[in-house]
Amino acid sequence: MSRKQKFNWRVAGSRFFMALWLTFAWVLLWGSLDVGTIAAGFLVAVGIMLVLPLPRVPVEGLVRPISTLWLIIMVGYLLVRSSLIVAWQSIRPQAPPVPAVLRAPMRLRSDFTLALAVNSLNLMPGGIVVRVDPVARYVYIHVLDTGTEKAVEAFYRQTAQVERLFQRAFERPEDWRENPEHYTAPPDSGPDDDNSQIVGPQADAPKTTASQSTAPRVDGPRDDSSEAEKEARS
Numbered sequence: 001m002s003r004k005q006k007f008n009w010r011v012a013g014s015r016f017f018m019a020l021w022l023t024f025a026w027v028l029l030w031g032s033l034d035v036g037t038i039a040a041g042f043l044v045a046v047g048i049m050l051v052l053p054l055p056r057v058p059v060e061g062l063v064r065p066i067s068t069l070w071l072i073i074m075v076g077y078l079l080v081r082s083s084l085i086v087a088w089q090s091i092r093p094q095a096p097p098v099p100a101v102l103r104a105p106m107r108l109r110s111d112f113t114l115a116l117a118v119n120s121l122n123l124m125p126g127g128i129v130v131r132v133d134p135v136a137r138y139v140y141i142h143v144l145d146t147g148t149e150k151a152v153e154a155f156y157r158q159t160a161q162v163e164r165l166f167q168r169a170f171e172r173p174e175d176w177r178e179n180p181e182h183y184t185a186p187p188d189s190g191p192d193d194d195n196s197q198i199v200g201p202q203a204d205a206p207k208t209t210a211s212q213s214t215a216p217r218v219d220g221p222r223d224d225s226s227e228a229e230k231e232a233r234s
Contacts, residue, residue: 019045060110062175067168074165075120078158086125089145097145101130102152104159106139109171117166121159 019042026041027033089097108114111134118129118139131140141159145151 015049019049021045022048060177061113061171064169064172064175067165068170071165071169074161075123078162079124082124082126086144089126095147097151098147099142099144100146101140101142102146102155103138103140104156105137106132106159106163107137108163108166109176113166113170116170117162120162120166124158127155 022045023038023041026044027037030037030041106114106117108117114132114134114137118132121127121129121139121141126144127141129139130142133139139159141155143152143155146155
């Protein structure tokens, strides 16, 4: 005897949102905003979801509308700021920037949210994600300018800011509900960290001591302490 599944409001809400999104795309394709077009688009969206269903993604967090709106605003701001920085680096009367691959923590629990954060980072000029460690929750990003400690610290601050924005929008601790169908990514099969610290012109350079090296550190600051410990320190 099959077990009756309990109705899940979060799953139903995500499917309804997907139907609205497909309806919106239908209206854009037709180019006319009227009741008939909207109704037809909604029926087509429901038909597509029934005939061609996508793999089910476990819904474990909760979308916070205000935090999501702030996420969109801040990502847009970071896009503009990164574009201006790269534009200035291309015309400034100085030596070309020193690129490198840096590793930064990205402690997002859901692989879906992690993919959204990685895509947001890839949209920002000046860096591109070249590798993701889904188990240790690290991202490896090729950064255009790592010639100074100030530039490296700015990179880590921006990455940490993106991480916090996505956590507050989709993965607040009080909203998290573990799903039995939670997907666990396989272990990373990439190269060892010791052999993938620096990629680029610095990789073939002779090894130097810490005081002589001009290449920035790869490992970003990672604080794995609990929230209670952080509050106690503050």
